[in-house]
Amino acid sequence: MRAALATPAALLARADAALDDVVGRRGDVRAIALMRVLFGAIVIRHLWPDVRASVLPVERFHVPWWSWLPVPSPAAYRGLLWLGVAAGVGMILGLAARVATVTAFAVVGYLLFVDMTGFAHNRGFLVWILFGLSLVPTGGAFTVMNLTRRSGGGVPRTGSVQRVWPVLLLQVVVSSVYLTSGLTKLANPDWRSGLVLWDRVVRQRHLIPRLGADVQLLGDRSPPHMDGADDPAGIGDRRVTAVAHAAPAARSPRTGRHRAGFRARTMRK
C-alpha cells in the first residue's frame, strides 16, 4: 500500500525534475531572433488588409469568440491595427524587441478573438508563434543598433545565450499541429479514399494553370453527387481519380522555359 502511494509521488517528483531541467536549459537564440524579424514582417502582412479596409470588421457582421469580450469602437480598432503594425516594425528592427513582440501577440490575438469570421488556421498558428516568441528574450541579436554598430554582420557573440524552454514549447506546438492535421485526415474515410482531395482539386482546377502547371483530364466521369454549379472552369462533370501524375516537362511556347506539368487521370464511371 505504501509502495502504491509512493509511486504517484515519485512520478510527480520525476516530472518536476524533468521540468526543472527543461526550463533551466540555455542556448543560442540568434536563430530565434531571426525568426522574430521574419514574423514581424508577417504581423504587418497579416494586419495590412484591415489597415487599408474602408469597413472594419467591427462595423459589419462579426462574431466575438466570447460574448463578454469587449468589442472596440472603430477608432480604437484602427488604433490597435496601427499599434500592431508598429510592433511588427519593432520586431523587424529589434527596437524594444521583447515589448514589440508581446504587443504584436496581444494585438493579433485580441483582434482575432473579436471576430471569429476572420479566423483561419494559419492565423491561429501565428498567435501561437507570437506567444512563444514573446517568451524568448532575444537580446541584442539581429537588431538595427547592432547592424549599424558592428562591422561583422551585426550578430553579437555575447548576450545571445538565453533560456530556451519557449523554443521547446514552440517545437511541441508546431509538431502537434501537423500531427493533428495528419491524423484527423487519416481517420477520415473520405480523405483515405481520395474523395476530399479529388473534389478540392476539381473545384480549384481553374487556378492550377496560374501555378505554371498543365492539367490534362483523360476521359470523363459523371460524378454521383455533384452538380458542378460552383465550378468556374465548368469541369464539374468530370471526376479526377488521381492527381499527382508527373508528365514530361513541356516547353512553354510563350516563354521557352520548361514548365512543370502533371496529368490528372480520370476514369469513366
Add this chain to the structure above:
Amino acid sequence: MPPRVRRVLAKVVLVGALAVHGVLLVRGGSDPHKLFGFRPFNESDAWQAEVVRVHADGTRHPVTDGTWAYDWDELVGTDKLRGLDRMRHASAGAPAGVDFLDRALDWIVDNIPEDPDTVALEARVTVRHNTRGPETVVLRSERSERAPSR
C-alpha cells in the same frame, strides 16, 4: 525576480500553455469552426443558401431581388458568407458556414434601420458534404425588435 520564482513561473506557463493547446486540439473535433483545432482541408463541402426577407404580412422577398435597400454582401462583409446564391465551396467546412449564417441572420435583422418592413430573415440552405447530399436546412432569424408584436 528571484530565480526560484522565475523557474516556477516558467514551469507554470509551459505546462499551462501545453494543456490549453491540448484541450483546444481535442475540442476542435466537435467545434464547427475548429478554432485552434488545426484541422485544415479536412472536408470538401459545398453549400448555397437562398436568403429571403420576411415582411409583417408574411410575404417573402429574396435579398438578391434588387429591391432591397441593402446589399447582402456588404452587410456580412466576410467572404465566408458572400455570394450565397450559388453553390460554392465551403473552405472551412459547411457546418462553420451554416453557423455563421445563422448568427448573421440575427445580426442583420437588427441592423437594417432603412428597411422597416422586414421583420425577420429566413435562409434555405443546401449542403453537400464531401459531394454527398444534398441536405436542406432552414434557418430563421429572431423576430426583429422593430416588428410589431402580435
